[in-house]
Amino acid sequence: MNTQALFGQLLIGLINGSFYALLSLGLAVIFGLLNIINFTHGAQYMVGAFVAYFLLNKAGLGYWWALLITPFIVGAVGVVIERLMLSRLYKLDHLYGLLLTFGLALIFEGAFHHQFGSAGLPYSIPESLQGVQNLGFMYLPNYRAWVIVASLAICITTWFVIERTKLGAYLRAATENPTLVQAFGVNVPRMITLTYGAGVGLAALAGVFAAPIYQVSPQMGSSLIIVVFAVVVIGGMGSIMGSIVTGFGLGVIEGLTKYFYPQASSTVIFVIMAIVLMIRPQGLFGQR
Amino acid sequence: MTFKLKTLAAAAALAFAAGGAHAQISGGVVKIGILNDQSSLYADLGGQGSVTAAKMAVEDFKAKDKGLNVEVIFADHQNKPDVGTQIANKWIDNEGVDVIVDTPNSGVALAVNEVVRTKGKVFINSGAASSDLTGAKCSPNTVHWTYDTWMLANGTGKAIVKTGGDTWFFITADYAFGHALERDTKAVVEKNGGKVLGDVKVPLNNQDFSSFLLQAQASKAKIIGLANAGGDTINSIKQASEFGIVKGGQNLAGLLVFLSDVHGIGLDKAQGLILTETFYWDLNDSTRAWSKRFAAANGGKYPTMVQAGVYAGVLHYLKAVAAIKSDDGTKVVAEMKKLPTDDPLFGKGTIREDGRKIHNAYLFEVKKPSESKGPYDYYKLRATIPAAEAFRPLKDGGCSLVK
Numbered sequence: 001m002n003t004q005a006l007f008g009q010l011l012i013g014l015i016n017g018s019f020y021a022l023l024s025l026g027l028a029v030i031f032g033l034l035n036i037i038n039f040t041h042g043a044q045y046m047v048g049a050f051v052a053y054f055l056l057n058k059a060g061l062g063y064w065w066a067l068l069i070t071p072f073i074v075g076a077v078g079v080v081i082e083r084l085m086l087s088r089l090y091k092l093d094h095l096y097g098l099l100l101t102f103g104l105a106l107i108f109e110g111a112f113h114h115q116f117g118s119a120g121l122p123y124s125i126p127e128s129l130q131g132v133q134n135l136g137f138m139y140l141p142n143y144r145a146w147v148i149v150a151s152l153a154i155c156i157t158t159w160f161v162i163e164r165t166k167l168g169a170y171l172r173a174a175t176e177n178p179t180l181v182q183a184f185g186v187n188v189p190r191m192i193t194l195t196y197g198a199g200v201g202l203a204a205l206a207g208v209f210a211a212p213i214y215q216v217s218p219q220m221g222s223s224l225i226i227v228v229f230a231v232v233v234i235g236g237m238g239s240i241m242g243s244i245v246t247g248f249g250l251g252v253i254e255g256l257t258k259y260f261y262p263q264a265s266s267t268v269i270f271v272i273m274a275i276v277l278m279i280r281p282q283g284l285f286g287q288r
Numbered sequence: 289m290t291f292k293l294k295t296l297a298a299a300a301a302l303a304f305a306a307g308g309a310h311a312q313i314s315g316g317v318v319k320i321g322i323l324n325d326q327s328s329l330y331a332d333l334g335g336q337g338s339v340t341a342a343k344m345a346v347e348d349f350k351a352k353d354k355g356l357n358v359e360v361i362f363a364d365h366q367n368k369p370d371v372g373t374q375i376a377n378k379w380i381d382n383e384g385v386d387v388i389v390d391t392p393n394s395g396v397a398l399a400v401n402e403v404v405r406t407k408g409k410v411f412i413n414s415g416a417a418s419s420d421l422t423g424a425k426c427s428p429n430t431v432h433w434t435y436d437t438w439m440l441a442n443g444t445g446k447a448i449v450k451t452g453g454d455t456w457f458f459i460t461a462d463y464a465f466g467h468a469l470e471r472d473t474k475a476v477v478e479k480n481g482g483k484v485l486g487d488v489k490v491p492l493n494n495q496d497f498s499s500f501l502l503q504a505q506a507s508k509a510k511i512i513g514l515a516n517a518g519g520d521t522i523n524s525i526k527q528a529s530e531f532g533i534v535k536g537g538q539n540l541a542g543l544l545v546f547l548s549d550v551h552g553i554g555l556d557k558a559q560g561l562i563l564t565e566t567f568y569w570d571l572n573d574s575t576r577a578w579s580k581r582f583a584a585a586n587g588g589k590y591p592t593m594v595q596a597g598v599y600a601g602v603l604h605y606l607k608a609v610a611a612i613k614s615d616d617g618t619k620v621v622a623e624m625k626k627l628p629t630d631d632p633l634f635g636k637g638t639i640r641e642d643g644r645k646i647h648n649a650y651l652f653e654v655k656k657p658s659e660s661k662g663p664y665d666y667y668k669l670r671a672t673i674p675a676a677e678a679f680r681p682l683k684d685g686g687c688s689l690v691k
Binding site for chain 1: 327328329330331332333335462488489490491493494495496498499500502503505506518519522523526527530531532535536548549551552553554556557587589
């Protein structure tokens, strides 16, 4: 193969990786701090894309507004879900949270499918990000370049907030020993609620990023979420840095597979997952 | 004692006489099973719309007045041949289903084709594309109604090669349908003096096509043939526009594009696409009238050719059942082939020995946003391919039913 094509595939891998990273980041935050395996994540990503569509078509608010507003709208829905349902499950086994969120995902997808069908809705790339750059070895759409940069920035910011700030320290302490942290006067339940809302907001943000590239359709989340779970498992459940690095890394590996043996591109990530689980069950960046 | 026996015998005789009218209809009811994708990438081109279409056919046939008790049920095959086979078996063995209709996804369709053949029922396929259904895999129990890969290749493929698109690269859905469509299109391209430079096989229901588009771009082929359907086609076309494929001088050929796909892509990105269909709602007064009724019953969504084919296929099936007063699968299909077809959507036509329904095909071009006057006003007619030329000649299919 020629090196030009190789570079092209690597870059495309990075673009897809940025979606994996962004989504698995939200999952890792929620799992790491709440111990909930959030199966609704894919549905929340899908809802994010739909909200962007509604903002444009019902309220006349374009892409940039959608980027700003959508995470808060969908995050608020997340807060309601956490307060009404998830908060009742913290004392039970992980499995209950998984089942609840899985059920919610099916309800979200079913409702949107009933209302909007499966062919999806059109959403255009914003004017300012249209066009392509000729990099010599490939054409890079401006919009995709923006997605890489933006998602890297968001990933690093999230990592920084959780691992390097006082707020993050509270959060991590609250998961270790909620009673003690509460004794210091920190409102732990509220903090957990907001964390879940933030994780969901990240999914919605990824949904807005995806709207102009993929179809805005009810099943856009379910086709991605399984891969994202594999990313989280490979990276190590709950590890923030793990999910970012693995997200980008697997995007690249998948991109290369698409070049060398495209038929395997939908399975390569799971093969890696199986190997990682055999050799290092806690994941590449997992603690235990 | 003798008296009792006599009354019993009389009662039995009466019961038989009463049932006489339905004697040949198994279970006293003609049961139509719509088996298709209800929830995923092909749900909008068939899905619930096909169920609506079948119900409209039953209504328009006035089955009740003709003494026929008809029931329509449906199920989701999830695009998995094993699930489809399982449902088909269950329907036929336990639930008395007489005819399985629609079934997009050639993989599932070929599997169901075998089940129906073994059990002697009827399979009216509208949604699947593989021309093998009336070729190597043809069956005395199957009618392939709406379109097939040969017809698509012959329509779109030929038109494009004729206008100078003589080098091709295929992006192909990696299962029975994609392979058949690529094979049939390749044959047309080469026959008309074109050349195929390469292809890439993509897993079904893929989200990101950029890698494949990049390979297509690198091939320098003039035409990138999309041998895929539904959500896959939508994503490929959207992303091709993003990567500036058309601006870079290459053109896309959507080998199978449905009205619902154009709706999902939006005219700004889909404009100029050339495509072949056998039905469009805006063809004539009767298609318009029917489509308005359909849309009203289908949440405002206009019919695709697959849904139109379900309507016409069910209508013709019921005519055949009424004519021979039986729902015996093999006999009904023989009668369907004997009766000339006539319906408001496809007009007059015939069903060939190999099960292929014959009607006109149309070469359309997707309108510019400025040309579209209202919802679903998406196509303009470029050419009509007469019924006699639209489908593969009978002798070329290799069907064992053709003597």
